Amino acid sequence: MMPTTDGPGFVATEHALWRPYAQMKTTPPALPVVSAEGVRLTLADGRQLIDGVSSWWTVCHGYRHPHIIDAVKRQLDAVPHVMLGGLTHDPAERLATRLAALAPGDLNHVFFSESGSVSVEIAMKIAVQSFINRGERGRTRFLAFRGGYHGDTLATMSVCDPEEGMHALFAGAIARQVIADLPVDADRIDSLAVLLSEQADTLAGVVVEPLVQGAGGMRFHDAATLQALRNLSDQHGLPLIFDEIMTGFGRLGTLFAAEKAGVTPDIMTVSKALTGGTLPLAATIASTRLFETFWGEDPGRALMHGPTYMGNPAACAAANASLDLFEREPRLAQVHAIEAMFAALLPEARALPGVVDVRWQGAIGVIEMESLPELEILKASFVDAGVWVRPFNTIIYLMPPYVISAEDLEHLIRTTLRVTEAWARRHFSRV
Template identity: 55%
Template sequence: MTDWLDRGAPHVWRPYCQMKTAPTPLPVARTDGARIILEDGRELVDGIASWWTACHGYNHPHIAKAVSDQLARAPHVMFGGLAHAPAYDLARRLAALLPGDLDHVFFAESGSVSVEIAMKMAIQFWINRGVSGRSKFVSFLGGYHGDTLATMTICDPEEGMHSLFSGVMPSQHVVALPRDRDSEAALDALLAEKGYEIAALIVEPRIQGAGGMLIHDDEVLRRLRVLADRHEVLLIFDEIFTGFGRTGDLFACQGAGVTPDIITLSKALTGGTLPLSAAVASRRIFQAFWSDDAGAALMHGPTYMANPLACAAAGASLDLFEAGDWKADVARIELALRRGLEPCRGAAGVVDVRTLGAIGVVEFEAAVDSGGLCQQFAELGCWIRPMGKVVYLTPPFVTTDAELAQLTGVIRKVLGAADSQG
């Protein structure tokens, strides 16, 4: 049943692992709802929704039909000089759902690339307005924005994943989030001193994902908007993780009441079916590129940008969000995660337990044995992949109460937490 795994293993370079020592990956046969079914018939409850993408669960029939129907019409056409309904309809719908005047959608394939596009937009915005020298960015400790070269420069430099590449690309200003008066004053002073070279601030709103699942309150975002306006720099929200319901609002910026100048989207955009991302700009940003001068255009165009299949999937996913059932599910999941993970607070090495929307986090004082824990969770019927110092859950919104109990119960069991859940 798994001959394909043995034959292909010498040729596949896997992500985020030391190939020489990493255990053999679990062979997947199919998926269904919130479950991953392995080739040997075992079923794993997916606690992380395939890196936060499968928000509606796997194999959702409405999304599958939209993709199938589009496949029969046109799987792909280039977006340079051509147009198609799935992309144009999706752009219109995203603009209507996003706050403020975030009306101009530039499509790409991956989240990292959408962040690079947002960075490129921000730099060229100033160039097109006749302002020179604004090519730096301010990002924040604990942040993560991707693995491509430019995005690596705005990730937390101490987080470790990209430390080998220090000095390869221009350095950026990576500072503390303005959580209190002192850190706000420090950022204010930095912008006053270095604003002439800064194109934009960039932040993951409400929770910094891959950098450690670090939660901050909405007041932080309001402070960033005030400081960006005061010093005339742009504000970019990276909602690749937080967008599409994960924190309890469709977009985190909506709940905070803060509209950025550019927002990046990906991950759950297609409901976990096909790669698609977008950098969505405000009218002010777009107007800086609207010109009779061809040199003022944004010269960027990923080959598979606005792929019709992916856009059809995203449109179907938006249908499900607009139906509204996800809101009650996220609230239900938040309560289950809070109750189910709270006993872990007393486990050895645990320093914090926290929840936000459909996100539950157990943080340790030191990095955990991610591979070892992952294997133990899988042996108990759950797919949970820790990272850094955290064991976390970001389950599909369709995960049942019984499946949520299984996920949290397995974590308590493996971590040796007192089980008060009955």
């Protein structure tokens, strides 16, 4: 039996699975999923939920797309895994070639890993070592931005928003970076220019989520902001890193946010939808200019990094199949259709009490609230209404799979509006 109080003798068998972002003592029980198909999750009790967030923004083609499933099965029958140290295989070689061809500009060199956070750390490591390889030491810090989020590993935590992230909790354990406001207007551009003139010789690069800051609150900015960062980075010889882990593979209506913005970074990181939400895989894609700083006869100039499961054949097979679907099926057109329905229906939320802003871009729709009291009750209300929607901080957002039908999308949006209205009227009142 489970002891009634925890302490030195506490036996945690009941909590063998340690869940993410959860206070295990107080968090409600998780909902057991027994199957998933298309845009629907089926729970153990038989209820079905329309997935409104693409399982943390990964399932762009819907669950269990037969083309991806078949590709993974065939790869498992051939070579499920082999190390990339001294060996190689066709799925990784082919995927790297395809990603280099799809990425903008001269982003021609692909380094694989297993998670988005690690891909950002690799980007940071490439940036730092590129200076070392050119004989410049002392460039160890990064410029990042308030509202940003780049992962939960120690290095990526340091370039997240210092308030929204976990800086205070882990003070002393993570590096101190240069955190600034995004240059979204002339005054902030000028302020950033001054900051860089003072700090640039200590910096190894600039890290930003292009067009949308995701987990920091789904904050949008425009292409001019990224162009300003491109110009300032060039002025100071700093690599510009685009974290496209959320925006990559169609979420904003183009394959990459860099493409939509018309701005090419020096390094781009991708993950999440890379495999269509099937297997873990990430990639750090670097420019030829940076790659050449590692090229030569000296082994000390090599990038000394090698995740054990980097380029896993089954994951690469899934990613190649996912890219096939972007070529064969109208994914980007589906994103534009989602955006159009957001534009038609989401503005209704502006009349609700407690609503601060309503915005959308591509297949992202956001209702921002003054606050979200009783958050777990709100989450449960969405489940009771038959949709899987996961509000956080002060936002209620939708990021459905691209393949969602018009009927299901309208139902998802209207249900979200209905649940939000009922909850908002209980918690807010107009003055």
